[in-house]
Amino acid sequence: MPKATPDLSTNCAGIKSPNPFWLASAPPTNSGEQIMRAFEYGWGGAVWKTLGQDPPVINVTSRYGSLDVGGSKIAGFNNIELITDRPLEDNLKEMLAVKKRFGDRAVIASLMVPCERQAWHDITAKVMDAGADGIELNFGCPHGMSERGMGAAVGQVPEYVKMVTEFVKEKSSIPVLVKLTPNVADVRYAARAAKAGGADGVSLINTINSLMGVNLDTLTPKFAVGGKAAHGGYCGPAVKPIALNMVSQIATDPETKGLPISGIGGVSTWSDAAEFMLLGSSSVQLCTAVMHYGFRIIEDLNAGLENWMAGKGFKTLSDFIGVSAPNVTEWKHLNLHHKTVAEIDAKKCIGCQLCYVACNDTAHQCIAVKSNGKNGTSSRVPYVVQEDCVGCNLCSLVCPVEGCITMKPVETGHKPLTWDEYVKNGMTGYKEVYKRVHG
Ligand SMILES: Cc1cc2nc3c(=O)[nH]c(=O)nc-3n(C[C@H](O)[C@H](O)[C@H](O)COP(=O)(O)O)c2cc1C
Known part of the structure; x- marks a missing residue:
């Protein structure tokens, strides 16, 4: 029917x-x-x-x-x-x-x-x-x-x-x-x-x-x-x-x-x-x-x-x-333990390096350019140093190629934690929480 x-x-x-x-x-x-x-x-x-x-x-x-x-x-x-x-x-x-x-x-x-x-x-x-x-x-x-x-x-x-x-x-x-x-x-x-x-x-x-x-x-x-x-x-x-x-x-x-x-x-x-x-x-x-x-x-x-x-x-x-x-809420109710990292699809990358410049000059310095080491030239295709990536999205926003840079969720193994809950819990273990979130 x-x-x-x-x-x-x-x-x-x-x-x-x-x-x-x-x-x-x-x-x-x-x-x-x-x-x-x-x-x-x-x-x-x-x-x-x-x-x-x-x-x-x-x-x-x-x-x-x-x-x-x-x-x-x-x-x-x-x-x-x-x-x-x-x-x-x-x-x-x-x-x-x-x-x-x-x-x-x-x-x-x-x-x-x-x-x-x-x-x-x-x-x-x-x-x-x-x-x-x-x-x-x-x-x-x-x-x-x-x-x-x-x-x-x-x-x-x-x-x-x-x-x-x-x-x-x-x-x-x-x-x-x-x-x-x-x-x-x-x-x-x-x-x-x-x-x-x-x-x-x-x-x-x-x-x-x-x-x-x-x-x-x-x-x-x-x-x-x-x-x-x-x-x-x-x-x-x-x-x-x-x-x-x-x-x-x-x-x-x-x-x-x-x-x-x-x-x-x-x-x-x-x-x-x-x-x-x-x-x-x-x-x-x-x-x-x-x-x-x-x-x-x-x-x-x-x-x-x-x-x-x-x-x-x-x-x-x-x-x-x-x-x-x-689903629209206040910042204090967002999950501090939610984590995403950028991933560059090398096959789609046109080597413009806008992501590299944006990240390096203005964000969190977690995109690098490979050196092939043989003749001193470097590949135009950058890569993400995932352990440093804070998941801010900037690289994926400046990238001119649809679907080339995607933000991948990362399983952290930690229960959701909001700022509100963290404050209510007496803000204990600040260094530990900071490390979990920022690496
Ligand atoms: C040229 C022009 C004249 C408008 N005149 C009126 C009006 O007489 N009364 C009113 O309530 N809003 C008026 N508006 C505001 C629109 O109704 C609407 O609230 C606003 O343009 C936002 O919608 P938009 O982004 O789709 O243009 C006018 C907007 C424009 C561009």
């Missing part, structure tokens, strides 16, 4: 969609026409470009900047765009039309108005009338709106997060997600405040404060507006590890454990999305990858996730959402 196709449908904080891929609130969701086109391609949901009321929005040019790394375009993306500059009434009419045509997709209204109860009540009522399936509170925009006391200015103060979430929950009969800013020392405080305010879930991350560089000819900032730049918001592939860490912090915090999460930040592929879900996200949102490659990437996202799930035997998303989160 053929195996059943995995079910990609999700329910994130009460917001349902046929797949977990939502367009993040940003230029790709600026109008009903764009969102309908994205839905035709197969996107599961869309968070509308943030809607506001007053004060009026005027954008500047230029607005976007990027960081290219090596041959890779847009490894990081920067913007100084504000919330929507289109009239609220136009957006609401278009939202109604989108929901009428695509009843099965999630349409989430991203909102940002001044910190006044009435303003939040009014706009909440309007987007509910327009048929929105959920609301996302934009407490994260780091530029422009924050100077006016909105966006990140709210998200950085847990008391405001709680207060504004309460304003919206007083009026809303649809789920409310609070979108968090990463521009804080510890994202858990804002997540806890959102929960205390009654949020149905959180979405993160919004963009990270950034300045893209300085032009060495003109001596003015790169991507400037008439020679001057304001800090922008950074996103794209470069921010994924920061976002994953914050998602896992919220998923494992005893105070917010179980709070639904919509994961955002550097998702470009189905595998990025699966990582966010394994750490606790029940939907994922994409912006930069869509701005880079267009709406059609949803085909690969859906097919890739489905394939991977089938291979793993997962029938539904809930089979794996959050499964990896408990």
Whole structure:
């Protein structure tokens, strides 16, 4: 019998969609026409470009900047765009039309108005009338709106997060997600405040404060507006590890454990999305990858996730959402006795010696180059002095050949020992433990 196709449908904080891929609130969701086109391609949901009321929005040019790394375009993306500059009434009419045509997709209204109860009540009522399936509170925009006391200015103060979430929950009969800013020392405080305010879930991350560089000819900032730049918001592939860490912090915090999460930040592929879900996200949102490659990437996202799930035997998303989160812990809980050493596959080695230089100059001096002894020349293929290797990974990271340097686990014969346990045991036998770990 053929195996059943995995079910990609999700329910994130009460917001349902046929797949977990939502367009993040940003230029790709600026109008009903764009969102309908994205839905035709197969996107599961869309968070509308943030809607506001007053004060009026005027954008500047230029607005976007990027960081290219090596041959890779847009490894990081920067913007100084504000919330929507289109009239609220136009957006609401278009939202109604989108929901009428695509009843099965999630349409989430991203909102940002001044910190006044009435303003939040009014706009909440309007987007509910327009048929929105959920609301996302934009407490994260780091530029422009924050100077006016909105966006990140709210998200950085847990008391405001709680207060504004309460304003919206007083009026809303649809789920409310609070979108968090990463521009804080510890994202858990804002997540806890959102929960205390009654949020149905959180979405993160919004963009990270950034300045893209300085032009060495003109001596003015790169991507400037008439020679001057304001800090922008950074996103794209470069921010994924920061976002994953914050998602896992919220998923494992005893105070917010179980709070639904919509994961955002550097998702470009189905595998990025699966990582966010394994750490606790029940939907994922994409912006930069869509701005880079267009709406059609949803085909690969859906097919890739489905394939991977089938291979793993997962029938539904809930089979794996959050499964990896408990494996993220504090340093003090890691096993000091776990040991790996590097191994170089001489057949694959191209003799570039990057591993040798990296280890010798900057790490632990445990890679050597053989001398063949006959005519004084040395082989280009280095080898690992395994008894000195501390298993730091650096050689395998710099090696340009896939699979040439691997890290092999070593059986030490010692029971697992964490720093926490070691301290609790009175830190006895320090020299012995040090020797076991460091050789
Ligand atoms: C040009 C641009 C405009 C954005 N506008 C908004 C916005 O209006 N509201 C909002 O909540 N986030 C906005 N964002 C942030 C995105 O929704 C998202 O949180 C961020 O880009 C991280 O996702 P990514 O790495 O997939 O781009 C914007 C991002 C970009 C690049």
